[in-house]
Amino acid sequence: MALRHAVLAALLDEELSGYQLAKAFAAGVANFWHAKPQQVYAELAKLERDGLASGRRVAQEGRPDKRLFCVTAAGLAELERFASTTAAPSFLREDLLVQVQAADHLDTDVLIDRLTERYACAEAKAALFEAQLRAMRGESDEAEFLLRGARVGPYLTCRRGRDFERANRDWCREVVEVLRARRKARSGG
Numbered sequence: 537m538a539l540r541h542a543v544l545a546a547l548l549d550e551e552l553s554g555y556q557l558a559k560a561f562a563a564g565v566a567n568f569w570h571a572k573p574q575q576v577y578a579e580l581a582k583l584e585r586d587g588l589a590s591g592r593r594v595a596q597e598g599r600p601d602k603r604l605f606c607v608t609a610a611g612l613a614e615l616e617r618f619a620s621t622t623a624a625p626s627f628l629r630e631d632l633l634v635q636v637q638a639a640d641h642l643d644t645d646v647l648i649d650r651l652t653e654r655y656a657c658a659e660a661k662a663a664l665f666e667a668q669l670r671a672m673r674g675e676s677d678e679a680e681f682l683l684r685g686a687r688v689g690p691y692l693t694c695r696r697g698r699d700f701e702r703a704n705r706d707w708c709r710e711v712v713e714v715l716r717a718r719r720k721a722r723s724g725g
Contacts, residue, residue, distance in 0.1 A: 658705035665698035
């Protein structure tokens with residue numbers, strides 16, 4: 537997947553400025569595609585140049601004008617083309633996994649500290665995703681929303697982000713428990 541597809545997908549529901557789009561990437565899209573704000577702005581310019589997105593200038597009182605972008609018919613066709621291709625499996629490249637791989641040769645206390653930090657981060661991100669899911673559902677329960685909600689795609693990707701962070705949190709907790717138990721067994725206690 538290219539950044540262009542993630543940007544096009546993020547623009548499907550409403551016109552967004554580059555700033556709003558960068559914030560959307562930081563808050564929701566980041567659970568499946570990471571991009572720095574400058575990358576988002578550069579991609580918007582390319583999409584507009586290629587006719588896949590359209591921008592319009594909006595005057596603001598007391599502030600500089602802003603540009604709002606939306607997906608064009610050609611952009612939607614590009615998303616359709618992209619959706620018809622086989623998705624390549626993702627791979628994980630994670631510093632913490634390298635550290636755990638080397639756990640038998642590292643200071644256990646330092647590694648436990650890193651895992652505890654990641655646990656807290658994953659817990660916070662999972663809670664943020666859960667709050668976003670509740671906001672998307674409104675008064676509907678999940679089963680009803682999944683069946684009849686206005687746009688299920690953003691909900692499902694947000695749910696995947698929540699589940700991913702919960703799995704990270706649970707894995708960190710388990711690894712900490714294993715490291716502590718092994719340290720205790722080695723010390724004879």
